[in-house]
Amino acid sequence: MKPLLHNLSASVRGDASTVSTVQALRRIWPQWGLRMDGLEAALKRKKGAGAKGCNWAASAEGDGLKMQRVHSAQVHAQTLKTFHGSLTTSDSVDVSLGSGPEAGAYLVAEEGAPPMNDRDLGIFRQTITRPHGLVLLTGPTGSGKSTTLYAALEDLLHSRGGNVITVEDPIEYEMPEVSQVEIDSADKVSFAKALRSILRHDPDVIMIGEIRDLETAEIAVKASLTGHLVFSTLHTNTAAGVVTRLADMGLKPFLIAATLRLAVAQRLVRRLCNQCRVPRALSEAEAAMLGRPQIAGRSVYEAGQCVYCAGRGYLGRIALIECFDCDESVAKMIGEGASEEMLVSNARERNRALLMDDAIGKMLAGVTTYQEVLEAVVVW
């Protein structure tokens, strides 16, 4: 909700794009400012963000089969005092990831278009069931890396159980069977401080919301060296970039080599509605833009309009994924201080799909469009 000089504008966004916007003259709703100021004051008491749980039920009936699933959502609200009043943003997250198989379904399959191919999923599952090591998810803000992380944790809990403790800032999903610790920056409880006390509880699996500094990185490494499986996220553009980033933070290459097991880079793109997508040929210029001139002329799809997608052409989003797994030979390269380019070319030699390969695969399969791929992968 955005207050402007003469108007109040309220927009609804879904899947990272605006679904609808309404505007009203400011003077027909004089109470607006007061209400928003009240909300801001209430949020301030709760240290800037409000979280509220709510539940709703969805049911579907067809062919005599009745399914009912209760969803629960968390609503977070943020305000920002602007010259024209309080700008308010609230987002709701469906926190009912479900347990085990359902969370696994997030990674495996939805109507024939899985985010992860069989090989990547195999590598992923194999790594997260190891007793120790460091597993890192990377990508910009809003790339869905936390969702993948939570799905992995759910999958793990379902397959082998164990004592899982998380340290987060803030807690994005509530997990019924996990001990979650929220960092309180106002009380100056840092990730590092919380982690040190968590280690005394000897968890099997630790999830750190984000590695932001050397101190946190060192504790994550120490925890994985002492027999814990550690999950976290890091801000880098590519999966192999994790090595460079950790080294830049000041972590010794031999420690990265000894602990890093898997880095996964992720982006989100909108998923085409397959009821109305429109085929066309990829032009030479477009193929060149993607760095793959050989795919010019191949069939790709554009968004259409139909009742299934409410005329939007897209239904939900899907992750583009790049898995960088470290076997002994890769660990040796990292320990010797190999550059990111060397690690990437080694990944290519091992037939690992890079983010662009996965994006092009999904584009050619009609899961997403050229434009979405261009925005998610090329323009960074």
Ligand SMILES: [Zn+2]
């Ligand atoms: Zn459609």
